[in-house]
Amino acid sequence: MNSIYVRRKSDEPSTVKIIIISLVxxxxxxxxxxxxxxxxxxxxxxxxxxxxxxxxxxxxPITIRYSIxxxxxSLAFLINVAGGFIxxxxxxxxxxxxxxxxxxxxxxxxxxxxxxxxxxxxILWASIPYISKVYLESSDVLISFLQNFIALFxxxxxxxxxxxxxxxxxRSPPIDPSINLHYIxxxxxxxxxxxxxxxxxxxxxxxxxVFLTYLLSRTxxxxxxxLLSYSTKTASISGVNIPRTIFLNLLxxxxxxxxxxxxxxxxxxxxxxxxxxxxxxxxxxSFGLGYVSLSIAILSIRKPYISLLYSYILALGYMMVFSxxxxxxxxxxxxxxxxSLLSVLLSELLLRYEVRLNWRLxx
Amino acid sequence: xxxxxxxxxxFFGSLKALDNASIYIRSGEIVGLLGxxxxxxxxxxxxxxxxxxxxxxxxxxxxxxxxxxxxxHSMKIGIYFIQQFPRLIxxxxxxxxxxxxxxxxxxxxxxxxxxxxxxxxxxxxxxKRVAEMTILERQKLYTLMSVILGARVLLLDxxxxxxxxxxxxxxxxxxxxxxxxxxLISSHKISAVIDLVDRIYVMRKGRVVADIxxxxxxxxxxxxxxxxxxxxxxxxxxxxxxxxxxxxxxxRENIFEKRILELKDLVIREDIKKINASVNNxxxxxxxSIAGKGDKELFDVLVGFKKGIRGKILYKxxxxxxxxxxxxxxxxxxxxxxxxxxLISPRYKIREIMGLWGIRNSExxxxxxxxxxxxxxxxxxxxxxxxxNISRMILAIVACNRPNLxxxxxxxxxxxxxxxxxxxxxIKRLRMHGVSFLLILNDYEEALxxxxxxxxxxxxxxxxxxxxxxxxxxxxxxxEMVS
Numbered sequence: 001m002n003s004i005y006v007r008r009k010s011d012e013p014s015t016v017k018i019i020i021i022s023l024v025x026x027x028x029x030x031x032x033x034x035x036x037x038x039x040x041x042x043x044x045x046x047x048x049x050x051x052x053x054x055x056x057x058x059x060x061p062i063t064i065r066y067s068i069x070x071x072x073x074s075l076a077f078l079i080n081v082a083g084g085f086i087x088x089x090x091x092x093x094x095x096x097x098x099x100x101x102x103x104x105x106x107x108x109x110x111x112x113x114x115x116x117x118x119x120x121x122x123i124l125w126a127s128i129p130y131i132s133k134v135y136l137e138s139s140d141v142l143i144s145f146l147q148n149f150i151a152l153f154x155x156x157x158x159x160x161x162x163x164x165x166x167x168x169x170x171r172s173p174p175i176d177p178s179i180n181l182h183y184i185x186x187x188x189x190x191x192x193x194x195x196x197x198x199x200x201x202x203x204x205x206x207x208x209x210v211f212l213t214y215l216l217s218r219t220x221x222x223x224x225x226x227l228l229s230y231s232t233k234t235a236s237i238s239g240v241n242i243p244r245t246i247f248l249n250l251l252x253x254x255x256x257x258x259x260x261x262x263x264x265x266x267x268x269x270x271x272x273x274x275x276x277x278x279x280x281x282x283x284x285x286s287f288g289l290g291y292v293s294l295s296i297a298i299l300s301i302r303k304p305y306i307s308l309l310y311s312y313i314l315a316l317g318y319m320m321v322f323s324x325x326x327x328x329x330x331x332x333x334x335x336x337x338x339x340s341l342l343s344v345l346l347s348e349l350l351l352r353y354e355v356r357l358n359w360r361l362x363x
Numbered sequence: 364x365x366x367x368x369x370x371x372x373x374f375f376g377s378l379k380a381l382d383n384a385s386i387y388i389r390s391g392e393i394v395g396l397l398g399x400x401x402x403x404x405x406x407x408x409x410x411x412x413x414x415x416x417x418x419x420x421x422x423x424x425x426x427x428x429x430x431x432x433x434x435x436h437s438m439k440i441g442i443y444f445i446q447q448f449p450r451l452i453x454x455x456x457x458x459x460x461x462x463x464x465x466x467x468x469x470x471x472x473x474x475x476x477x478x479x480x481x482x483x484x485x486x487x488x489x490x491k492r493v494a495e496m497t498i499l500e501r502q503k504l505y506t507l508m509s510v511i512l513g514a515r516v517l518l519l520d521x522x523x524x525x526x527x528x529x530x531x532x533x534x535x536x537x538x539x540x541x542x543x544x545x546x547l548i549s550s551h552k553i554s555a556v557i558d559l560v561d562r563i564y565v566m567r568k569g570r571v572v573a574d575i576x577x578x579x580x581x582x583x584x585x586x587x588x589x590x591x592x593x594x595x596x597x598x599x600x601x602x603x604x605x606x607x608x609x610x611x612x613x614x615r616e617n618i619f620e621k622r623i624l625e626l627k628d629l630v631i632r633e634d635i636k637k638i639n640a641s642v643n644n645x646x647x648x649x650x651x652s653i654a655g656k657g658d659k660e661l662f663d664v665l666v667g668f669k670k671g672i673r674g675k676i677l678y679k680x681x682x683x684x685x686x687x688x689x690x691x692x693x694x695x696x697x698x699x700x701x702x703x704x705x706l707i708s709p710r711y712k713i714r715e716i717m718g719l720w721g722i723r724n725s726e727x728x729x730x731x732x733x734x735x736x737x738x739x740x741x742x743x744x745x746x747x748x749x750x751x752n753i754s755r756m757i758l759a760i761v762a763c764n765r766p767n768l769x770x771x772x773x774x775x776x777x778x779x780x781x782x783x784x785x786x787x788x789x790i791k792r793l794r795m796h797g798v799s800f801l802l803i804l805n806d807y808e809e810a811l812x813x814x815x816x817x818x819x820x821x822x823x824x825x826x827x828x829x830x831x832x833x834x835x836x837x838x839x840x841x842x843e844m845v846s
Contacts, residue, residue: 007414011376011744137454217715218718219718220718220719220721223711223715223716223718223719224719226711227708227719230708230710230711231705231708233668233705234705234706234707234708235689236666236667236668236687236688236689236692237666237688237692237698237700237705237706238692238706238719238720239688239689239692239693240689241689241693242687242689354416356433
């Protein structure tokens, strides 16, 4: 190959095109990739077919619950990405938000204060890489990546030393029952499909999708927010109040991340724990949750509602990981993150870029 | 190298940007590509360089047929494109940008720059960061970089200001062509190219309407007619009526009521003394300077991108010198940078840019018609607009936004004759509605035709020019500029 030429297309692809191409790429790379890895790891083909073609996963309450969590996080990162901020510290943010809920639980502060505390903590934490990028031109990717480790270290320290609930394993005490969301009752027919998903999360998710679609493509605030991703210079000369826009961006994403972590923490074991494999109190689901959500955010940047579809597909991918066992679960968890990022990159390249490869044969 | 573009067709959505356009360039030729804003000149150059792929037609390079070009291959065979707003890496110096493109890093870059600068008598500061350069400096830098990199064909997109203000650049082009290289210059300004080129193609609405080979210098009026369907002002290049109402001394007192902006002992560079200048209400004031001699620094300090070394900027008697740019905009100051893409993001839709400035969807078409912007639809991306149309769009925003004060750096750059006429009339009209203008310009003729007062920026600071003297003998300004 003599040369490769890549140019961003001026036209935004249609929704149908985005859905079809992304679905195909996701399917090929993530599903087949995981399938091949499992096969190479010693799984029997028959077992794999059972795992992969288990139609019960399609509408299982767990799949729906994970979809909602991933979608909330994706929308949170979508706001960041729209404002030119790539936050690689997703898991760290979830950890900090959970910490806020734990503090509120320990000191009996109530659910509302827990949310306020979580939002404030997240804004402060995420403002470090974002402000450094805008004002000091430093790398938001690198800073947020490093912050992720710091946040996880803090959680480790807290559940090991400060608020240790069990002696056997580093776990926090259970969250006080006063800190809770509203869930669908077990008598309700919807419980069979949605399971233990909070009503608040569903409402926040649906409102956020509509609100963000409108905000980013139809309002002056949305245009100002996006202008920061083009150039700080252009934003400031266009009269964009940069500190206020950064705050607004972080506030909106902090609200969504807080709901996602509340969904994970309060709807699950209600304890924060730290271990080498699962990292924080979200069980096996913690594998690269931040990276996966960020990749969905990038792909659905111009059309936020598409993140709902991607979140559902990724949740199905996670279901495959849960169907595996032991050491392979860890490998597959890491693999699914890498493969989903790869599929997002490829979809983005196919949808929004014109790529030319010039081959010349040597005579 | 001989290049031929044959029957090129290019669509942007439903808009036919190029309609069977054919041109050829031979070795050693300087060819002019003239047309109004949006005629298709830049699109044709983009296709020749490989940034766009034609929908139909073919490109022949030394007789070899190609359906489309590729920028990397173009550079490899010696075709270099100097865009209107050259895309260089802003945070790097000229030397660093050159190092990125230089395939063989065996030779010392400063020596190479010195050698070529001396050979062509073309002075460019390669040690300056690109972000600190004016558009003219960037165009000149990229031209010299292209020559060092081995260009055999130079595609120059709208280098009008360079051609009209920099004699050494014109001389360089002549000499470079004499060495057997080819040059294609797109322009909307006939006077900038008419005595430089060997042939002229005239484009209108995506079509090549004329190929003028003989007696070019005597066919000015014919070219003008071919370029503009509806004709332009009475004075061909510049309409004559622009300053007539206000330029007469004595008539000003009734119009200008109070001081809007005052620069008090402002120091923007150590080698330029304190700047003292002012703009009154409804006044059009120009500060003229040679490109790169403080004009960019002054604009950056006025916007708030940089802090002045000393001194004050008073807006309606309030010191705004330490305020960030967005606060200055909130006061009602509209800034137009030299690089128009610093104000208008090409990634946005036209509707979104207008929305950013508070212009509602229902007002967009009316607003854009103020300056005759040629666009497909409000949903089209700004990247589809030509450089001239982006400049017109900015003026349309000014017209609909009605700020108190416009501070602009080379506001007329990129505008064709019709665009210039529209812009000057608009500025005059807006001033009647209470808008004041501080224009930082490199072209003193432009300043002379529109300003109520003129300052020249030189080492002594801002020196006010006696307009009565300047009308009689415009060289007064030039002498002050180079003093």
